[in-house]
Amino acid sequence: MTVIGAGIVGVCSAAWLQRAGFKVTLIDAGPVGEGASFGNAGNLSPGAVVPYMIPGFVKEVPGWLAQNGPLAVRPGYFFKVLPWMLTAVRTSRAETAMTTSRAMHALHRGTLDAYDELTRNTDAAALIERCGQLYVSTRVNAAQGSAIAQSMRQAAGVKVIALNEGEIRDAEPALAPIFKSGMLIPDNGRCKDPYRLVQLIAAEAQRNGATILRGKVTDFQTNGTHVNGIVIDGKTLSAERVVIAAGAASGQLSAILGTPLPVEAERGYHITIGEPGVDLRIPVTHVDAKFVCSPMNMGLRVAGTAEFAGYDAAPDWRRAELLGIQARAMFPGLRMEKVSRWMGRRPSLPDGLPVLGVAPDYANAFFAFGNSHFGMSAGPVMGKIVAELVAGRKPEIDLTPFNPARFR
Numbered sequence: 001m002t003v004i005g006a007g008i009v010g011v012c013s014a015a016w017l018q019r020a021g022f023k024v025t026l027i028d029a030g031p032v033g034e035g036a037s038f039g040n041a042g043n044l045s046p047g048a049v050v051p052y053m054i055p056g057f058v059k060e061v062p063g064w065l066a067q068n069g070p071l072a073v074r075p076g077y078f079f080k081v082l083p084w085m086l087t088a089v090r091t092s093r094a095e096t097a098m099t100t101s102r103a104m105h106a107l108h109r110g111t112l113d114a115y116d117e118l119t120r121n122t123d124a125a126a127l128i129e130r131c132g133q134l135y136v137s138t139r140v141n142a143a144q145g146s147a148i149a150q151s152m153r154q155a156a157g158v159k160v161i162a163l164n165e166g167e168i169r170d171a172e173p174a175l176a177p178i179f180k181s182g183m184l185i186p187d188n189g190r191c192k193d194p195y196r197l198v199q200l201i202a203a204e205a206q207r208n209g210a211t212i213l214r215g216k217v218t219d220f221q222t223n224g225t226h227v228n229g230i231v232i233d234g235k236t237l238s239a240e241r242v243v244i245a246a247g248a249a250s251g252q253l254s255a256i257l258g259t260p261l262p263v264e265a266e267r268g269y270h271i272t273i274g275e276p277g278v279d280l281r282i283p284v285t286h287v288d289a290k291f292v293c294s295p296m297n298m299g300l301r302v303a304g305t306a307e308f309a310g311y312d313a314a315p316d317w318r319r320a321e322l323l324g325i326q327a328r329a330m331f332p333g334l335r336m337e338k339v340s341r342w343m344g345r346r347p348s349l350p351d352g353l354p355v356l357g358v359a360p361d362y363a364n365a366f367f368a369f370g371n372s373h374f375g376m377s378a379g380p381v382m383g384k385i386v387a388e389l390v391a392g393r394k395p396e397i398d399l400t401p402f403n404p405a406r407f408r
């Protein structure tokens with residue numbers, strides 16, 4: 001059983017496959033956990049049921065694209081990403097968005113339980129906390145989002161507490177008094193160090209017998225209906241079954257197996273501030289500027305925003321600097337002497353849902369990628385479902401919305 005990609009989805013798949021009795025080999029082109037899973041904001045969100053593409057989002061796009069806004073499209077990339085964006089606009093219609101929301105709920109609601117099960121009696125358990133998440137806006141009545149966003153949370157039974165200015169300060173005293181509306185989602189949680197979590201899950205899998213290989217997968221050998229070999233750096237490794245969990249690079253691999261998929265590298269940035277001088281209790285999302293401030297073991301992480309520039313384009317570090325400027329306005333006491341910066345590629349499909357299922361043309365290949373903004377939350381559930389699929393058991397959720405053939 002070979003899993004390609006050692007991000008959160010790949011390592012969780014490996015761990016669950018082991019539990020299902022499979023002997024696992026995990027392959028990554030780089031070190032374990034250094035893809036998008038390295039530097040995300042660590043929000044673990046059973047309550048993430050609101051897609052970005054919902055009715056009304058198109059009206060907001062010009063504002064997001066403004067200078068220093070949360071969305072950027074690199075000149076020269078616009079026409080390449082246009083078909084992806086047009087599909088995204090189509091999926092924002094009310095009925096489709098509601099279906100997406102239900103699928104997100106099915107995939108995300110079990111995240112904290114799945115992490116509990118996966119990390120029980122290991123050091124990784126201490127990295128997960130059920131602490132709630134706070135959402136704040138400088139506008140009145142804005143933190144909960146539009147009426148449709150609120151109705152999606154209501155339909156999914158997500159518990160939400162609306163906060164006024166004073167209650168926001170009580171919930172998170174480190175915040176500047178600039179926020180006019182707030183929302184607390186008490187049943188969400190956080191990961192205190194996403195990179196470490198991926199590494200610890202991988203190390204535990206290795207202790208239990210998994211093999212971890214370094215190498216870039218460039219091709220597959222097949223007999224027309226089954227994959228029987230994986231080409232890694234020019235050498236072929238025989239394979240009985242294969243899981244593609246290669247994050248934003250997965251579309252290239254699925255295409256080799258006859259299923260090209262529109263996986264965009266939706267790039268986001270972070271700065272992580274060591275000894276920040278402010279003590280945040282729970283993750284706080286700036287709803288207007290679309291970034292998260294997360295208390296982490298290594299400091300305060302400010303992460304988010306989206307940039308479409310292609311997989312290989314060089315980072316635009318001005319976007320990371322902007323996060324620093326915005327964080328300073330948010331936390332008056334912030335000290336920024338020890339700052340590291342990072343860019344990561346969210347694996348994003350235009351309908352806002354991942355691909356999860358058997359490859360359309362190959363019975364022994366499985367696709368598990370495309371979790372966009374929610375991969376840390378979906379990872380342990382995706383992994384569990386991968387193991388169920390490979391073992392030939394009926395998955396615990398309906399996989400129709402995640403069908404790998406849906407873009408054909």
Ligand SMILES: Cc1cc2nc3c(=O)[nH]c(=O)nc-3n(C[C@H](O)[C@H](O)[C@H](O)COP(=O)(O)OP(=O)(O)OC[C@H]3O[C@@H](n4cnc5c(N)ncnc54)[C@H](O)[C@@H]3O)c2cc1C
Pocket residue numbers: 004005006007008009010027028029030031032033034035036037038039040041042043044045215216217218245246247248249250253266267268269270292303304305343344345346347369370371372373374375376377378
């Ligand atoms: C700024 C930012 C903030 C975020 N915040 C959150 C958050 O708060 N909560 C949340 O739930 N999600 C968040 N996300 C999203 C989350 O990080 C991703 O959805 C998730 O990490 C994707 O995991 P993955 O395992 O699919 O991919 P990755 O972690 O990218 O792993 C894929 C792996 O595949 C390997 N690979 C690729 N191609 C090949 C190949 N050909 N051969 C071998 N190996 C290959 C790569 O080297 C990589 O290690 C955030 C993302 C960003 C960028």
